Amino acid sequence: MKRYQFLFEELVSRDFKIKYKRTVLGMGWSVLSPLLQLLVMSLVFGQFFAHDQPHYTIYLFCGNLVFSYYKDSTATGMRSLMDNRGIISKINVPKYMFLLSKNVSALINFGLTLCVFFLFVAIDGIAFSPRFLMLLYPIACLIVFNIGVGLVLSALFVFFRDINYLYDVFTLLLNYCSAIFYTVDRFPGWVQTALLCNPVYCYIKYFRIIVLDGDIPSLPYHLLCLFYAVVMVLIGGWIYKKNNHKFLYYM
Numbered sequence: 047m048k049r050y051q052f053l054f055e056e057l058v059s060r061d062f063k064i065k066y067k068r069t070v071l072g073m074g075w076s077v078l079s080p081l082l083q084l085l086v087m088s089l090v091f092g093q094f095f096a097h098d099q100p101h102y103t104i105y106l107f108c109g110n111l112v113f114s115y116y117k118d119s120t121a122t123g124m125r126s127l128m129d130n131r132g133i134i135s136k137i138n139v140p141k142y143m144f145l146l147s148k149n150v151s152a153l154i155n156f157g158l159t160l161c162v163f164f165l166f167v168a169i170d171g172i173a174f175s176p177r178f179l180m181l182l183y184p185i186a187c188l189i190v191f192n193i194g195v196g197l198v199l200s201a202l203f204v205f206f207r208d209i210n211y212l213y214d215v216f217t218l219l220l221n222y223c224s225a226i227f228y229t230v231d232r233f234p235g236w237v238q239t240a241l242l243c244n245p246v247y248c249y250i251k252y253f254r255i256i257v258l259d260g261d262i263p264s265l266p267y268h269l270l271c272l273f274y275a276v277v278m279v280l281i282g283g284w285i286y287k288k289n290n291h292k293f294l295y296y297m
Contacts, residue, residue, distance in 0.1 A: 057147035080114050080159050080265075087227055099229050102256055106172050108253040109226030111156075111163055112184075116246050117217050119152035123196025124203050124213060127293060135294060142286060145196045153189065160167060167257060177256055183268065184252040190275040191245055197282025201289055204296050224250055245274035 083210055125135050127134065134141060136284040170175070201211045224247045230238050241247050248271055255263050 054147060055079060057144065058150050077177055080110060081134055081162065082116070084110050098231075101170050101172060104167055104172065104257060105229075105254060107166055108257060109164055109224060109250045111159060112188065112250045112253060113154060113221060113226055113246060114159070115156040115188065115197075116156060117224045119149050119192040120199060121213065122152060123147040124194070124199035124209065126196065127200045127204050141290065141293060142197070145200055147191065149189070149196060151192055152192070152273055156263065172257060175260070177260070179254055179264055180262055184249045186274040187271045188249050191249075191278050194275070194278030194280070194282040196278070197286050201285045201293075204289075204293050208292055218263075220244070222245070226250070240296075244269065245271075245278070248274065265284070 060085065084103070085089055087106055121146050127141060130144045133139070134144075138145045164174075199209060199213065223241070223244055225241060230241060248267075252263055252267070252271060255261050
């Protein structure tokens with residue numbers, strides 16, 4: 047991997063340049079975009095749910111922060127192989143490098159937005175405590191999970207271009223099933239349990255437990271978050287390994 051370090055760094059740099067090419071604010075959009083989404087969602091849903099949830103803006107920000115990172119990482123990762131087919135067809139390099147470069151770019155954007163999130167937490171009067179360090183755990187799990195999903199999507203996209211359109215519909219459905227703007231307390235117990243089948247919701251809930259509830263999730267909850275990440279990356283790795291020699295024929 048070390049011999050490909052220069053190529054990897056260039057890929058990450060190129061992704062940033064392409065993403066913000068001919069924009070006035072440049073990287074500022076990585077922070078401004080989620081803030082504008084937060085503003086719109088707060089205006090639209092705040093009057094319906096804010097009275098049921100203290101610190102509703104932070105509640106909403108937790109969901110939007112995690113979901114936006116998931117969507118950005120996986121949506122760009124899905125096209126990572128096809129966008130670099132010119133390089134792949136000429137140079138023999140590990141194909142997962144192109145996916146990882148997309149994930150690093152998304153992670154940097156996430157990190158910038160996370161800094162703004164902590165600023166909002168402070169403004170909203172939520173006290174910082176050492177338990178906030180536990181947020182590194184769901185972030186690490188989410189990184190691995192996103193890589194796994196990206197491996198699956200990028201492989202499928204090589205063979206089936208329809209995946210691009212189907213995934214747009216899927217992420218829209220996932221948005222509504224991740225309790226980003228509504229609270230789950232009003233639902234029956236079995237619905238709240240069923241929501242835990244959604245990995246993105248699990249990572250969002252972890253953030254809320256730490257920041258809003260001032261608590262640390264249970265050991266089984268930690269294991270559930272880890273389970274989703276490990277299983278997803280194993281599935282993605284297996285698909286890549288099985289189809290690695292076929293990618294060139296379909297690009």
